[in-house]
């Protein structure tokens with residue numbers, strides 16, 4: 001018996017001779033909102049499949065609420081919530097009927113449906129047929145479907161994928177502001193800004209391994225990144241900035257020249273002395289994206 005809601009020990013998954021997960025450890029505290037972040041193909045979905053009992057690990061052990069999820073463990077199924085693929089919706093039912101059907105399948109009370117519809121801002125769409133819902137409404141319905149039976153462990157696999165920025169912002173704000181997600185939540189996303197806002201702990205996954213696990217703020221603090229200064233007007237002065245600050249101190253990005261500093265006042269003084277164009281400069285503190293760059297040597301591409 002373990003104290004963790006999800007406990008993954010030394011798990012490897014090899015598919016057709018290819019190692020997808022490699023000696024991976026993951027301990028998820030009960031009640032936490034734990035983000036699994038990483039680029040395309042890092043192994044996040046494979047990890048979720050293994051934890052949910054859809055795939056047997058080639059090596060290692062997995063426990064969810066103290067039980068083994070594989071082979072499919074029916075006792076565990078009612079205690080976990082999995083956001084369905086949209087193809088698993090009942091298209092001809094209304095949104096409310098769909099949630100009632102899910103409750104019936106799960107043997108759960110209907111009493112939470114109305115609260116959930118309100119909390120996820122779906123009241124206007126409650127009597128609309130599922131096939132007529134907008135993309136954002138469908139994504140919110142997927143979240144509602146995963147939590148309507150009040151699971152103890154919830155899996156959200158890229159709940160904002162494919163949404164336009166406004167719908168993405170709206171769903172993230174809802175997840176953040178409601179107290180719907182009081183259960184242990186495992187959450188994957190391509191968007192580091194989302195992870196930073198929502199998660200109390202994040203694990204960064206890269207090529208089937210977890211590089212690090214910690215709270216977003218601790219990761220940023222421990223990376224000791226200082227501030228990032230973006231100089232949008234100085235792209236033509238990259239060589240001059242490199243001469244002034246050293247070749248490793250400057251990066252060319254799509255937004256402008258990027259310079260790191262622990263003392264931005266001194267940096268701006270030097271740039272001014274060197275005649276560098278600092279108009280419209282933006283300064284921001286370290287973010288998860290910067291931690292990712294430091295850990296992998298590569299820009300994060302969502």
Ligand SMILES: Nc1ncnc2c1ncn2[C@@H]1O[C@H](COP(=O)(O)OP(=O)(O)OP(=O)(O)O)[C@@H](O)[C@H]1O
Pocket residue numbers: 015016018020038039040041042043044045046047
């Ligand atoms: N059934 C399979 N057969 C062969 N290769 C697979 C299979 N499932 C996953 N892979 C490979 O394993 C790697 C990890 O895939 P996975 O879907 O777990 O990554 P991911 O981090 O979830 O990516 P994404 O963010 O794009 O969903 C990829 O290279 C993928 O092609």
